[in-house]
Amino acid sequence: MYPKNNLKELEKQIKIDLENFNIPPKDWISSVNNNPPIVIIGAGMSALCLAFALKIKGIPCVLFEKKEEGYEGAWLSPALMENLRSPKNLTGPALISPSLTFQAWYKAQFGLTQWDELEKIPRVTWHRYLQWFKTITAPKIHYKHELIDLIVERKSIKLTFKTENEEQIYAAEHCVLAMGMDSLSSPNIPNYASHLPQKFWEHSYAGTDYTRFKGKNIGIVGSSAGAMDSAATALEHGAEVVEILCRTDDFPRVNRSKAASNQGYLSSYAYWSDTQKWDFQYYLKKEGTPPPFGSTLRVSKHENAYFNFNETIDKVVIQSNKLHVYTEQHHFILDHLIFATGFKLDWTKNIWLERLQHQVKKWKEVYTPEQSQSYDEMGEYPYLSPSFEFTPKVDESLDVSRLYCFNYNAHMSQGPLVGMIGGVAKGAETLAEALAKKIYIEQYGTQINHVKASEDFELQGDEWITDKTYRNTKRKIE
Template sequence: MTQSTHPDQSALDTLRLIGPAPENWVPPRNGIDHNVVIVGGGQTGAAFAFALRRAGIGQVNVIDAAADEAQSGVWLNRARMNKLRTPKSLVGPEAGLPGLSFQAWYEARFGAASYAEIDRIPRTRWAEYLAWYRHFLGIPIRYGTRLTRIEPAGEHFRLHLEVRDGATVRNVVETARKIVLGNGVAGNGGPNIPAVLKSLPPAFRAHTSEAISFAALRGKSVAVIGSAASAFDAAGTALEAGAGQVHLFVRRERIASVPVTRTRAYPGAYDNYFHLPDAIRWSQARRFRVAGSTPPVDAVERVTRFPNFHLHLGAPWTHTSVRDGRVETDVAGESFAFDFVIAGTGYVIDPALRPELAEIAGSIRLWRDQYSPAEGDSDDALGAHPYLGAALEYLEKVEGDAPYLKHIHVYNPAAFVSFGLPVGDVPSMKRDIPAVVQRISRDLFLADLDAHEARIHGDIAADFDDSVYAQSVWQRDRIDVA
């Protein structure tokens, strides 16, 4: 037998074997443009679009504020790690279909032996795979489309959009019944910029979430504040770009090296995490906060191999000033001057910081509204996370005050306290995408129950008539002749 050499044969076979996607079963409604709008066209948006398609839910629209595919997502833009931080074996956007997995894609191009050799997925290969996934599955994404306001309108939403087409900007309003916020790490808040850096002119500082011209830092003295992976990735990128000196400042006395979330990385805890009592979920989130976010060891080794890298432990910044074109500070009794400062200080969760959520933020139930921790176990940052339902939906702060909130699903890191993972990353896909899609399907079905009741009670044409079996019907008085 001659084996096909088509690089996507496994994926083609997968789509052939699972059969065509169901037709859209959601009845149209007057005045409704979209059944579901997915905010964010990166790996999340594409995965949700495919999952909803396979669930037979049509009129799904994926929007992305980036101008085009090359600028969308983080992997070729703000992400600076050499490898993904998660195991290569995790289920991703393939929705349990092996032929659509990263492994199948990679082995078709580079061979099984090459896949066996990599310990984790190279970041640029992951970006290539995601681009292939979108194009192979034909996932349409509306680039240059930013959500600026969610306006509740009874049983649906009016979405205020800013649409860019080159230099032209149009403000349009479209309607949707469901919203999925797959808009990344800042999707329910924004970058966490320490107060000590906020007074610095923008020309002297940046957050790791921003586009940074590392080439412009060649020969310069750079400070990086933070100790999680993004801080080490920024320091490594600066060093590799030829920075003269890179100093990384950490408040803690040691770099966090114990990945405490790994204790619950087994199916029982992973699958059922939402059902844990609030006290346990809170204690797990607090444990993570106390232990600290652990950078991968290769991210640390990436910088320590440079003799011009300097690590400062137990060294929080308390003040800064700009003099003679440099940022000056005193840390732990020493004076320093830097050409540029990078904040690798993570993100703050606060729905009110998002313009598109401003109108509804005050009605969203937060963890501080739901749970009162014991004395000494409080945490304002964790308390600001939304307290989400089983399908990652917003809940009302006051029962009956904002029933529309249940139609907004939060697939971004704001779900951390409720679901125990940085939702939006690969580890959350296997569990949370099906949960959200199932809830969307249920809600849309029950919302149009009259139409579906009529449909399932409708007349059906017979597959055959009596003539098919008439000659075999037993006749009591029939005489059989031997």
């Protein structure tokens, strides 16, 4: 049933699946200037899935991506892991067509036996799958267009893109931020690094060349998945020693997000009370997430890898071109530090976010947690509607609700519908449904006039005869 090298057959099947579902449906959007009403920033997994969900609803959209074609998303760079953490049978962005899943794509190329033998999805294979998904679902994408400014206006969002040769301005009726971690966050770099020359340190997602770590002593700060990926990559590139410096006394052992994941969680989270959302997100942050099993083994199999717990860095000084890293208990002498310390929300990272933060509500303006659960960073996240819309802080006439946060930074409000493969389909369907409702209601007058002006005659008037002679069953009343 799944012979090898049968991708062409699968693609034929998808064509039939889509036809049987009447996709694309008939056009119904009226456009003022022929521009699609929806602009999506980014062309990673979230953007592709949303574009497909919109296509199913007959809503045109256009994507703007800063990278060149073929390199979208985080998977080729800066990601360093060998395999995805997620299970191989995830359905990802496939939405209505089982033939569009990773599983179908993989089996069609490599056969059932190889599928059965596959334990985890290799990172680059996942990237290739997403590229194929993009080809099949065929969204309109402008590459090498980096969003550099965004202004919320009364009835639109004004976007400025940097392209190879010029700046371009685009007025979007609705704009979705699907730029992954780049959307509202910056790398989380500890304060003590600010005085260190850049050549001595980097963030784990800097996407640099690890061959330069050959023969060097490398410190990895953090205990995340990214810490393991950076440590393993440095070791595989010939690092002399890798010291992993963890603040905690142990790794978390249970992945609580995975434990929470089921259809009820996906469907209900956006409708939880603010208290429930805060409680649960606070719990997840305090619990932490274990680094993946395979990634941890990828490091621990190296004899020159050292796991150090309870090592909070107090200060770092440079002596004789070496980093001297001091914790309460130890003194490490290293050549380079890699901060696998994740990302933090950063409203000051560019001019448009700096502006936007005064226009949209944040969690801290809506919800005050109990003292024991106070967590400044959580309060900084945008407070979104269940449809991913930003909500206005002061000026209600300013249309911030035309801007949608479809990325990890929506997790306080949207939970599992953002930032993970397992929730992307539900998130995209929810957002596409909301956009369909909103656009129709905005275009109500035009839509109803269209109904009234319709000349789609089902009867022409010549299907019957009215002037037949009277018969016995019908008499005129005198």
